Amino acid sequence: MFTLLADLITYRWLSLNPGAHLTEALHFFIEDTTKIFFLLTVIIFFVSIVRSFFTPERTRRFLRNKRLIIGHILAAALGVVTPFCSCSACPLFIGFVESGIPLGVTFSFLISSPMVNEVALVLLFGLFGWKVAALYLFSGFAVAIVAGIVIGRLNMERYVADYVWQIRMGEAAVPEMTWHDRFEYAKGYVKDILRRIWPYVLGGIAVGAFVHGYVPENFLLRYAGPGNPFAVPIAVLIGVPLYSNAAGVIPVVQALMSKGLPLGTTLAFMMAVTALSFPEAMILSQVLKKELLAVFFGITAVAIIIVGYLFNFVMG
Template identity: 45%
Template sequence: MAFFAWLNDQLLRMDWLSYLVRLLLEDGFGLDTLSRVGASLHFFIYDVIKIFILLAVLIFSISWVQSYFPPERTRLILGRMRGVRANLMGALLGTITPFCSCSSIPLFIGFTGSGLPLGVTFSFLISSPLVDLASVILLASIFNWSIALAYVLVGIVLAVLGGSLISQARMERYVEGFVLHSKVLDLPPTQLTRRDRLQFAWEQVADVFSRVWLYVLIGVGIGAAIHNWIPQELISTLIGEDNWWSVPLATLVGVPMYADIFGTLPIAEALVAKGVGLGTALAFMMAVTALSLPSLIMLKKVVKGPLLALFFSIVLVGIVLIGYLFNSFAYLFI
């Protein structure tokens, strides 16, 4: 166990990187890393480099696996399933796609247009921005594996239940006509060479970096400010774990924002360090990634009001319940 703990600290938490950044700031620039300025710079530099290193490795690995499951092949696999099993597969598919909520919508259109059940495509749409493998590893690097795995489990359960409820509601009539009648190319799967897969994986890394780098910088910057400049008493008064309203407030605050999960993780880390409940911080993170205003606006273009309202209500209530759940049982994970 000691070896695995050491491996986790060095590979995921990157304690060696934290030490090098501290050495650089103290010996190279003469900054005290226990001061506000020094601690903020250490938090920012260390977290940014750590997140980008992990992102590059994880997105490359995930994309390599993805190269064996192009959308057409995935559609064929899902098309043979029905019921909860199909919803579960749709949710699991979302976990291996490193997409934000807006990027998931084109795939949602393609899956729906190809005849997949509406509930299955919504299970995918919920899980894709919420629970992807890269974010799981980053959660483990910031918190621990217990929290990361519990987060995955509740995220998949929410996606399956959400998709199942939408399926039972029979809301197909509230999908815009152009989605249901969109053309789908039924091409035979191509055999990719190793070089093709390498190129695809590197292209995915570059694409994800181009979409998330700014949000990572902003998120880490906000996290550094929360961690070192905002008084703990103020945060505890507003969204401390003893306040019953902290979870719904954090969820509602997160909805209008737009950021990738990689940008919200450092904020969640700083909030927990300041005494905010684990569930409150995770609820904020989930609301930003799954219910951001830009993604809802995009989704409104492909589904009608009643279906959008049902989707929003299910995910919102689910996030709040998950937040309370994590707050109540946080002692099991920390």
């Protein structure tokens, strides 16, 4: 359906020549824009219904006083189904720590929430199949758990901003919602999310269309192909300065893989973009001292690089 629409606009209405760089880029842009926004609208609506059962307060209660390893697993799992945006990182971090949740467990949630995005998971499934989607889910989940455990064992609570320990939020009541309330919440959430992410989605699609139509395959393979032993860390270093949510980076990932970029390198790039970014660092710097912030970025980046090399080895 989406391909037919792109064919209609590109070849019939605009009468562009098939095979030309501009034609291929525009066709890619139209097809992916319609496909991704359709999927986003449908998926966000149903996911937001699930999210309505997991308010921040209920999440804190659920994680509190769990055994450490179970806490990491539950925190990472909750991060998957409760994809709080980066602007929510500070209040959620404060609430989790203040509620007595161990610091490492909190980081497992903080890592998995932006990294393993359920919207991106379904988009990957639709674009690349269940194997790639499963690899994305498993690797992101593992990174969140392992990084959280490592950070927890470093005992770096002293590097959390002092004011965090002084806050006493108390036990806020968890409001009950009817199904009508949940549907209204879902409708409003779809509008709010699309309003905030559409520039990033279009920007990602535009970059992907440019890569698909104009960037030679040899250029990508030369710097990040299977013959470059440093391709994975290079992909991570390039991904960190970029800022996009998981849905916005999917089109870029699709274009890179179509050019022959290895799966592990592509996943490492995607995870770096979604889980590590300068805007996120700026937000978290209000809560974490520079030592803990550096450890968080360093451990997560190393874990992502390991995942990239592992999947390149397995899939190679």
